[in-house]
Amino acid sequence: EMSSVESLQRELTVCRNEISNLRKTLRAMNVQFKNQCADIRKALQPTEQAEPTTPEPDKREAGKENGAFVFAPIGRIRTAFPSKNATPRQACICSQSSATLSIDKEVFNRPQHCLDGLEEFSHVWLLSVLDRNNRTESGTFAYKSKVHPPRLDGRSVGVFGTRSPHRPCPIGLSLVQLDAVKDGTLHISGVDLVDGTPILDIKPYIPEYD
Secondary structure: OHHHHHHHHHHHHHHHHHHHHHHHHHHHHHHHHHHHHHHHHHHHOOOOOOOOOOOOOOOOOOEEEOOEEEOOOOEEEEOOOOOHHHOOOOHHHOOOOEEEEEOOOOOOOOHHHHOOOHHHOOEEEEEEEOOOOOEOOOOOEOOOOEEOOHHHOOOOEEHHHOOOOOOOOOEEEEEEEEEEEEOOEEEEEOOOOOOOOEEEEEEEOOOOOO
16 A cells, blocks of 8 residues: 555656646746837847838829829720810710710729619719820920910910910810710710810709809
8 A cells, every 4th residue: 555655656756746837838828928029029120220111102092292173084085086176175066976975994893783863863973184286395284374265266365264275274065965974984965075085074954053
């Protein structure tokens, strides 16, 4: 019996020593873990020398560069007018001139969704970029503060007192008849835009407000 008791005592002593060693190992691992967490937090903190990273802008996102707003067209209109010389001065002049406008799939991957409800209106406003305007040697659009619109028989007036296409921001506004909306494409008539003119926006014509 004494030998059995002594054997159990020896085994118990061994177990106690193993438990003690495990506790020491766990304490050391805990200290090491805390030190690693502190190093990670320190590495994540911004420093005075670190320069902030600038995310790459989406190529279609409207932004502001050097004080100038940058927009990408939602599509380009297809008309029967290949050049400025053959294009009506106003949309109402040639009411039978038909055209189509398809929404760029880089703007909406399902163009028909963004046009839902537009078919309820008889006319729409088109905001366009008059990109065929004359340009300066630097490539910017050419314009003057005074112009001579045809309707005034050559009389000189300020550009903002006219509808001259030659403006600091050459944005066109056309009221056209909406004939149909099919599969992400507008079928319209009564246009006054050159074929391929970039379109910035479409808005429904509401007689009560417009």
